[in-house]
Amino acid sequence: MKTPLSWLKDFVDLEGINLEELAHTLTVAGLEVEEIHYIGLPMPAGLQQTKVSGLSWDPDKLVVAEIREVGPHPNADRLVLCRLFDGQQEHTVLTGAPNLFEYRGQGELKPPLKVAYAKEGAEIYDGHQEGMHKTVLKRTKIRGVDSYSMVCSEKELGISEEHEGILFLPAETVAGTPLADVLGDAVLTIAITPNIARDANIYGVAREIAALTGRALKPMPTEVQAAGPKIDGAVKLDIKDSELNPRFVLGLIRNVEIKPSPAWVQQRLRLAGMRPINNIVDATNYAMLELGEPLHAFDYDVLVQRAGGKPPTIITRPAKPGETLTTLDDVERKLDDFTVLVCDTAGSLSIGGIMGGLESEVTEATRNVLLEGASWNFINVRKTLVAQRMSSEAAYRFSRGVHPAMAPRGVSRGLELMRQWAGGVVDAGLVDEYPRPAAVVQVHISPADAKRWLGVTLTNEQMTGILASLGFEVTAEGDGLSVTVPDHRLDIETGVVGKADLMEEIARIYGYDNIPATRIGDPLPPQHGNPELELEERVKDALARMGIQEVMTYRLTTPEEEARRLPPGTPPDDKPYVKLANVISQERTVLRKSLLASVLEIAERNARLRQRIALFEIGPVFHASEETLPDELSRLVVVLGGQQQPAGWHAADSAAYDFYAAKGVLAELLAGLGLHDLSYEPGTHPSFHPGKCARVLAGERQLAVFGELHPQVQGQYDLGAHTLQAITLNLEVLGELAPERFDSRPVPQYPPVIEDLALVVDESLPAGQVEAMIAQTGGNLLAGVSLFDVFRGDKIGAGKKSLAYQLTYQHPERTLTDDEVAKLRERIVRRVTQELGAQLRA
Amino acid sequence: MENLQTIREQALAALNAVQDEAALEQWKVAQMGRNAALTQAMKSLGQLSAEERPLAGKQANEVKLALEAAFEEKRAALEGARLRASLSSEKLDVTLPGRPLPLGRLHPITQTLRRINAIFAQMGFQVYRSRDVETDEYNFLLLNFPPNHPAREMQDSFYVEGGDPENPTLLRTHTSAGQIHAMREYAAKDPGNPPPIRIVLPGMCYRFEQVSSRSEVQFTQVEGLAVGENITFGDLKGTLTDFAQRFFNANVRTRFRASHFPFTEPSAEMDVECFVCGGAGCSVCKHSGWLEILGSGMVHPNVLRNGGYDPEKYSGFAFGMGPERLTMLRYRIEDIRYFWRNDMRFLEQF
Structure with missing residues (x-):
């Protein structure tokens, strides 16, 4: 919300306050000042805790001046020459401002025109350039006339973007006065969170400032000078659903003159971010910005006419099925059954609390104005805004909650402003229907609550002082206080929630900085681990130790993207996608079903950048x-994929990742987690090459599938020369299988006997079978079997392969004799020869 | 025995002329081998008389020892010279790059999550994880976000097709959704007297937002929750300041600003003094000297009650922070999209 400093000063004395400190005080108290925009006031130098923008007016170079005469320019019709007095001397100043042309050739102006005068070297905004760009005024010659100074437009001063003519100052200003002393202002942009909706107005912010700085808050301006007859009988009210519309207030002002508002009003509205329209509309906006109650002005005569010349009846009711309304923004809106309409007997007039309709709007011809201030159910207003996709300043406030007590205050303020700016006579009194009065909220608090919630010791007097400064009514009750919530706020509840609400108010004003930081004194909860996370972390560490990079990818994808992980034409599986109902990008329509697809996308992204691809994700x-x-x-x-070692200048270590490299990674990982009794068998998985795919089983349970990517899958990714291997593993199964602990083995004290055994077997015989049989036959004394060579060639004949094993014999308690080893070896050889058809290779 | 003296002098003179190890071997054969003059002289000792023999034998032996010592000295000198020569010729270009090893790294977000978890673990906070896909009830309603509440505006959600219209299924917008799961799980252990809670809840969250250098459709978050019979706002300040001083540096100052979250009251944003400029103002802190780090507050009584904890008896605080933001600040990363794009040129820096 844009909050002009000058407006705040109407309600709280800011004499001597440092703006930067004020912004900080508000920010720390929950009214975050996002920006301070300076309009002429001196801007601080150095470290800024708050973002600043705008312009400072040099007190020597930007001053009030008086134009004493406007004469023609000798060489240009669209320019005039002004005889101007800057408080010290006269100057001839050249300008093209159209609002000076009417004074041309009138001789000495009485009274003179008061204007903002910029001298040579003054920093201003460039009026001729699109957007707001600062420039320094330099001496130049325009059409043969010396120019070193200028009279300024609002834009040049940074007040608004208005550059149609120069700015006139009030007649009572004195030439030579620094301009900043007359017009200088600053606008605080304050972020209003939902809990401080009550502060979405100037008076609300002033109240906070008063409470936070200990200054006095002036009373809320609700006086109205009503010299007219009693309003009774001029209009009737009929509220159909008091839950949606708890209160409705009307006031009437007659014989207004529609015209522009006074200049200072227009400037305040602009600074607050609203466009001035005319004095009546401006009064509704001004009152809303000031007090927070949105108002709506109807042309009273139009309503009387619609009522057939009789006093109109205003009705509020939910829309009927199929009902439509054309709103001020010229959109014909189809209404929902929860949309609340403001109607008369002839039909609908506006959407309650959100936007008016075209027909009953105030126009140039309006003489009599009926002013509405109401209270709406804020949840319903929000629902309507979402359904109608609309927004307005009124709706912004009503959708966050405005207390019903604000309705008559707002109407009174609006009527008084109209009377001041548009003339006319206000009817005495208001028409006020309040079928559902807001409950008076009372909360009991005590110093014990402050101790329990905030950890600080506060007295009843301290708490009373804080709450009273915010408008709460506080009386002593028992050991604590009975607190009555003021009727401008809806955010305080009763009971324990109300206590928390009040603790927040006390903490904010007391100052978060003043609450000492402590360490938790409460007992520690029972401690326990998180086995799933711990397993994940072990897996991550193990893979990183093997030189593999962790990635984290999008969990949102598309079925098409994921389809690339399967060869074309693979029948769909029976697992449905989790689909998003609202999609923000066509690349993110479902939650992923395949982690493999996610990682392959990343492999593809990096394939051209790296000769080595080694990635994992959990x-x-x-x-x-x-x-x-x-x-x-x-x-x-x-x-x-690619090289197992990163690319370097050295010739060694350029072996590529293949099936067995992937198997090595998986086997090391699983061994490191204490999993040993696993079997590997040929696997079938559509993503993998059918002959280069294996699955890992623990008994009957499948733990992992790995292998080389299917060439057709490979072809669907842009992978350069890389052939990819992939492992997919089920962490839930892993979690069930990974033992919590294991028994270590003693390191043997006696020397082992190590010998080689080369066996020629049929090519089709899986090596795993041979090794398993050796290990089983060797029994306890065979401490190790490891394959160190696989050989094929003429020497052993076609259809055969030679498997060379290194066998380690070891007795735990003594040195084995040659004789024992020979017998064991003979038993192994005999068995593999007889049962597997192996031959001992010479 | 003049002969022995001559042999010695001649041999030593010849040794002096030796320049390499081959010549040294030849010298050894010539001067100390079977046919060497000294060997011959020693053989001829037997022809001497018994009176002359001891003295001559002793002298011959002295010559032999002298030649052996001279040989050893020469050998060592030649070997030293050879080593020096080879060392001076075997010179590597030490500026050539080392042979790269495949160092596997953890994703920067995993690294940040681990640091956060570890710091809180030392303060007794344990890791509690919950699901990515949630119901409106857990993500919003039980956290004190009523339907159509203005606070929901700040968190646009991805909804899942086919959910219950009264309680839609959605992708969690914050890990706070896990708070209720955790409280109910703890409370179920002893509903009459629920145990204290100290947990952190890390996880992936999702928001219906256009992707830009500042915002992503998915992001990680770490939520924290402490509940007990005597937990205060002062404890919140102390715990989170302790965290900041561990995570950033031991002297960093913190600042708490009032804020608003529906599930906490009072609520606070924590800023830390900018660790890049030390609070003097720089581009990282946008010249404010402070960095916004996390949101926090005392757990709202309604949330405590929804979790099975009586707000008249229990209190607690909660906080939430974004590991991406912490990582971006720490390493001055300019674009949040780097994290899920996983370009090796980015990942390999961590």
């Missing part, structure tokens, strides 16, 4: 389920 995939909420399943994906 994260959820989502499957829609029969239940309300989808299944969120934890997965690991590793993607490997």
